[in-house]
Amino acid sequence: MELIELLEKNLGKKIKSLDRPREKRIYIEISPEDLRFAAEFLFNSMKCRFSTASGMDEEEHFEILYHFSLDSKGIFINLRVKTERKKPEVDTISDIIKGARWIEREMHELLGVNFKGNEELGNLLLSRDYRGPKHPLRKK
C-alpha cells in the first residue's frame, strides 16, 4: 500500500474519492480546480507517463478520465474530473504535458468541453464540411 500512502500524502484533501477495483488500477476523483496540481505531481514528481484521456457524457454531467501509467510498476492511475453540463470547462494540462495537446482538442471537438488556457482548440478529426451533430460523442 506504499503507493496509496504516497498519493494520499501528496494529494491530501484534494482526493474526493479513491478507488482501487484491481491491484493495477487506481481511480482518484478530484475537483476540476485541483487537476493541474495533480497532473503535475503525477507527471513530474512520480514520473508517470500520460497515456491519454477519455471524455464521456454521463448525462447529468461530463466526466474526463486522465489515464497516467506508472510504467515501473505497471499500474494505471486515473484522475477523474467531473464538470457540469451547463458550462463544461476544465483547465488545460497541455502546457505541463505536450502529449495532451491533441486529446484536449479532440475532446473539445467531439464532446464540447472547453479547456481553459489551451489556445489551439481547433478541429482535429472532423472535416471542415462535417454536417452531423455538433458534438458527436454527446448522448443527447
Place this chain on the structure above:
Amino acid sequence: MSKEEKRQITEIPIGPYHPLQEEPEFFRLKVEGEKVVGLDIEIGYNHRGIEKLAESKHYDQVLFLVERICGICSTSHPFAYVNCVEEICGLDIPLRAKYIRSIVGEMERIHSHMLWLGLAGHFLGYNTVWMWCWKYREPLLELCEKLFGNRQHYAMMKIGGVRRDIDNAGGSAFCREMNLLLPKLDMLQKAIEDDPVLRARLKIAGTLPKKEAVSFCAVGPMARASGIDIDVRRDEPYAAYSMVDWTVPVRTEGDVYAKTMIRLEEMRQSVLIIKQCAEALKKAKGDISVQIKEVPPGEGIGRHEAPRGEVFHYIKSRGGTVPYRHKIRAPSYMNVFTNEYAVVGGTIPDAAITLAAVDPCYCCTERMQAVDGAGRQVYTSKQLIDICREKTFSMKRGKNK
C-alpha cells in the same frame, strides 16, 4: 528592413495524399532554404467515428469493428480490447489461449517491422533492403494464412480466449519458419550497418532526445530508441509474455538509426517468444476459450504492445450488451506528434525518412486485382473471395507447398 523580415520562409505541403506517405496525413513543412524551421500536422482525413459506432454494437461485434481500425496492426486493437473486456469481467483465460495470443501478436510484430524496414529502405533509395524485406516477409504472411486463416485480419481473438487452435504440426511450422528467419535478420542488419551512406543518413536524421520523448509521451520503438525503457508486455504482463524469456531492447541515441536497430532487435526477440510459445503449446492441454454470459457494470483498461507502441482501450459498461463508452488510443496518435520536434532543424531530404520513422501504418490487405487490356475487371469481388478461400484451403491441405 530588419534581419527578421528578410527571412524567406517557404511552405512545402506533404500530403494528404502524397506518393511517399501511404496514409492520409498532411504535413506542412516550413523551410528556409534547405532547413526545416517549422511543421504543422493535420490529421482527420481517415476519421471513421469508430468510438461512436462501438457504442451501438454488441461486445462481440465490437471485436470485428476494432479489428478493422488498422490493416497492418489488425490484431493489436482486438488484443487490447479483449484484455479490457476480460478485466471488467474478471476473467482468466485458458493457458493454451495465452500462448496462441502471444504467437499471433508476435507474428504481427515481425511482419509489421519487416514492412517498415522495407519502406525505410525504399524511401532512402536503397531498394535492395526493400526487396529483401518483401521476400522474407512473404513466407510469414503465408504461414499466417495457413494457420490463422488469413494474411491479415485473422480474427483470432475472442473474449475469453482465441477462436482457432494451433495443432502440433502448426507449432512446428512456426519453429521452422523462425529458424529460417533469424539468419535473414542478421543479413539485413549487416546490410544496414555496413553501408556507409545509409549509416550516415540514418545517424544524423530526426533525433528525438529523451526529455522531448517524455514530454510528448512517445510510446513503442520511438520511446525505446530515445532511452525510455517501457514495454507493456513486460511492465504489465498479459497473455504468455511473463512465461517466456525475452528482453526489451533500449537505445539512447533517439535518431532514425536507433529506431531501425530497435525494430531489428525486437524482431529477434519476437522470434524467441514465438519459438518458446510454440514449444510450450505442445505440452499445454485444455480448452482455447471460456464462455462469458454477460459483461457486468464497471470500467476497465486494456492495452497491448503493438508493433508501433502501446494500444490503449478503455470501456465503461453499465451492464447490457453494448459498451456505454469505448475510448481507443492508437500509438501513432502519440508518436506522429513528435515530428513537431524531430523534423525541425533538419533538412528537407531528412524530413522524409524522419516522418516515416514513426511508422505510420497502412493496410496491405489488397491481394489481387486482374484487369484486361481495356482496364475492365476480369474477376468480380465474389469470384476474388472464392479464389482467396480456395487458396487458403489448398494451403491447409498442404497442396500449395
